[in-house]
Amino acid sequence: MLKLETANIYAVLLIITFLIFSSCASKKDILYLQDIDNKEGRKINYVSNKIQINDVLAIKISSLYPEAAIPYNFDNSLSTNSSFIETLKLQGNLVSPEGNIILPVIGSVKVLKKSTTELELHIKSILESGGYLKNAIVSVRILNSKITILGEVVAPGTYTITEQNVTLLQAIGYAGDLKINGNRKDVLVIRDINGIQHIKHIDLTQTDWFESPFYFLKQNDVIIISPNNTKIKSSGYIGNAGTVLTIASILLSTVIILTR
Numbered sequence: 001m002l003k004l005e006t007a008n009i010y011a012v013l014l015i016i017t018f019l020i021f022s023s024c025a026s027k028k029d030i031l032y033l034q035d036i037d038n039k040e041g042r043k044i045n046y047v048s049n050k051i052q053i054n055d056v057l058a059i060k061i062s063s064l065y066p067e068a069a070i071p072y073n074f075d076n077s078l079s080t081n082s083s084f085i086e087t088l089k090l091q092g093n094l095v096s097p098e099g100n101i102i103l104p105v106i107g108s109v110k111v112l113k114k115s116t117t118e119l120e121l122h123i124k125s126i127l128e129s130g131g132y133l134k135n136a137i138v139s140v141r142i143l144n145s146k147i148t149i150l151g152e153v154v155a156p157g158t159y160t161i162t163e164q165n166v167t168l169l170q171a172i173g174y175a176g177d178l179k180i181n182g183n184r185k186d187v188l189v190i191r192d193i194n195g196i197q198h199i200k201h202i203d204l205t206q207t208d209w210f211e212s213p214f215y216f217l218k219q220n221d222v223i224i225i226s227p228n229n230t231k232i233k234s235s236g237y238i239g240n241a242g243t244v245l246t247i248a249s250i251l252l253s254t255v256i257i258l259t260r
Contacts, residue, residue: 028186029228031159032169034205042210047164048115050195051142053150056092057111059123060139068133071105092143105132112194116140117163147217149175151225152182153159166217168209178204181231188224189214 028034061072074091093101099112106126113121119136127136128177147166147228148158154176161171168189172178184204191198200214209215217223 028205030180033207034180035207037239038042039207039210047216048117048164049142049145049171049241050113050115051095051111051119052100052192052219053095053112054144054220055095055117056144057095057119058092058139058143059101059103060143061133061138062121062139063199064135064232069136072127072133087248106130116142126191132178142219146249147171147174147219147221147223149223152231153177153225154177154179161185161217161219167215168217168223169204171217171221171223178225182225183226183228185228186226188226189217190222190224191218192220213218 040115059073062069069218074093093103095101095111097109100108101111103109103123106123109123109126114122119140123138123140124136127133127138141242144160145162147160147161149171150156156175159174166260168187179185187202187204189200191200200209200212200213202214203208
């Protein structure tokens, strides 16, 4: 009878141990870029994001004679109670579904799929070759460039980006990094390019995605961090380590009482 009681206790302890360790993540599931040494000396190819439908552009036209450029700029004297950047968005040039913007004097200009640098040169060419303005200086910026990060990060939300090139890792840094229970092996990036949706699954524990078009993010990208298996289990009936210990303690006490 004593051997049977001891066997029952050992069985319960074995189950407890299994439940605790099965809910723990391994080092390989947590560390970023585990083969990063292979990328030593890698050349980074910086890219210019292309202008898309519904982008809001800030376009500033000037010249050696500022007075001559005034007619080609919208009135920037408007004021609102919103922030400065929001005011600029209201005054900016919205890219139409046809991929055009309207500039004072010049009229409709095709901007879709051009980079900001390409558009600067294009508008400069129109101004100078059309006899509108000599020695034109053109500056173009995308005002509503943003990314959204959801799921297992410290600070999920939508972030406005002002840099020309932002990597996926930098974006995760904006959100305060992944939580310990974020699934680093299956990060989902959703990209909408002129009405066509592109989806990429990325393993942050490796570096093979460094050469993909998703190394640098584009405006309006959505990043989703799913929970790992440990978090999923802790949300179910098994519970986290603390819950497991509580249940195990109750079971063990019950076994001891019943076998006295």
